[in-house]
Amino acid sequence: MTLRFLRNKVVEVETRPDGNLAVSWRLTDDLQKAEVNIVFQPPQLEILEAEAKMDRFVPPDCQSASELIKNIEGVSIGSGLRKIVAGLVGGENGCSLLEEAVLESANAVILNFTRPGIEFGESVPDDDEKLKLFQEMVKSSPRLIRSCISFQDDSPIMKGLNL
Amino acid sequence: MITFSRSQVIRAEFLDDNTVCFNGIQEDHIYSMEVQIEVRISDGEILTVKGDMKRYTNFVCPQAIPVLQTAVGLSLLEEGWDKKVMREIGRKGCEHFAEVIIECGRCLKKAILSKSLHDALAKDPALDQEKFLLKMSA
Numbered sequence: 366m367t368l369r370f371l372r373n374k375v376v377e378v379e380t381r382p383d384g385n386l387a388v389s390w391r392l393t394d395d396l397q398k399a400e401v402n403i404v405f406q407p408p409q410l411e412i413l414e415a416e417a418k419m420d421r422f423v424p425p426d427c428q429s430a431s432e433l434i435k436n437i438e439g440v441s442i443g444s445g446l447r448k449i450v451a452g453l454v455g456g457e458n459g460c461s462l463l464e465e466a467v468l469e470s471a472n473a474v475i476l477n478f479t480r481p482g483i484e485f486g487e488s489v490p491d492d493d494e495k496l497k498l499f500q501e502m503v504k505s506s507p508r509l510i511r512s513c514i515s516f517q518d519d520s521p522i523m524k525g526l527n528l
Numbered sequence: 529m530i531t532f533s534r535s536q537v538i539r540a541e542f543l544d545d546n547t548v549c550f551n552g553i554q555e556d557h558i559y560s561m562e563v564q565i566e567v568r569i570s571d572g573e574i575l576t577v578k579g580d581m582k583r584y585t586n587f588v589c590p591q592a593i594p595v596l597q598t599a600v601g602l603s604l605l606e607e608g609w610d611k612k613v614m615r616e617i618g619r620k621g622c623e624h625f626a627e628v629i630i631e632c633g634r635c636l637k638k639a640i641l642s643k644s645l646h647d648a649l650a651k652d653p654a655l656d657q658e659k660f661l662l663k664m665s666a
Contacts (some may be wrong), residue, residue, distance in 0.1 A: 370540035378532040395642040404630035422661050477532035511622050515588040
């Protein structure tokens with residue numbers, strides 16, 4: 366059966382020599398084509414620059430995406446980001462696609478920092494040591510607590526942690 | 529150098545006039561997930577869900593596969609559906625499964641629109657596509 370709709374989405378994080386993180390978010394499907402580029406500056410992960418380009422069928426709410434995206438410059442990744450971004454580029458009269466792009470770019474930055482820890486865990490052959498490593502990880506990253514099935518109270522990883 | 533990358537591919541097949549099947553793949557440097565959901569077009573209700581966890585980070589992760597079934601019965605057209613998916617599938621199961629289902633859900637209206645445009649163009653190749661899409665999405 367042939368397809369009536371196909372969407373491809375890519376988000377990439379590039380670590381620049383100056384330590385800043387350049388995120389490229391791109392979407393293409395039968396109707397839309399969009400690109401958002403954001404530069405984050407560690408350690409606060411402040412957004413230094415943001416650009417957006419929409420093409421093909423641009424929804425009416427996203428006609429001014431290239432100007433709207435400038436509203437997020439100066440914002441840092443942290444608690445409340447979802448609400449802040451919704452207020453700046455999304456919401457009732459905003460561009461929901463832009464809101465998704467910014468949040469997914471921020472999520473990619475977080476995963477970019479998560480990757481080395483996961484890679485280190487893979488190099489630990491002993492299961493008990495590996496379990497301890499996951500427990501240390503959740504202790505040092507409270508945002509993980511109850512974030513998914515692995516970190517729910519009844520998970521073997523959480524056993525005895527009292528978090 | 530690219531230090532993290534994620535790709536999502538969502539495809540839609542219309543099984544009949546009132547059912548669309550989405551297949552969603554999410555591949556990144558850490559995780560790899562695939563879901564397939566059948567959705568009733570008239571009310572956006574998820575009829576069936578299947579999922580496969582191909583790459584994950586710890587031994588508890590695969591326990592999230594049965595949690596996917598809690599998506600059955602949820603409507604992708606109801607207010608706050610995406611938050612519900614993240615709460616029920618993401619937090620109680622796997623966040624990355626939830627992300628793929630949410631992307632499939634976001635594609636529902638677009639897939640219907642795309643099919644309508646495809647059908648309309650078959651009847652009238654000279655159709656003003658922009659005008660058609662604006663009218664249909666209003």
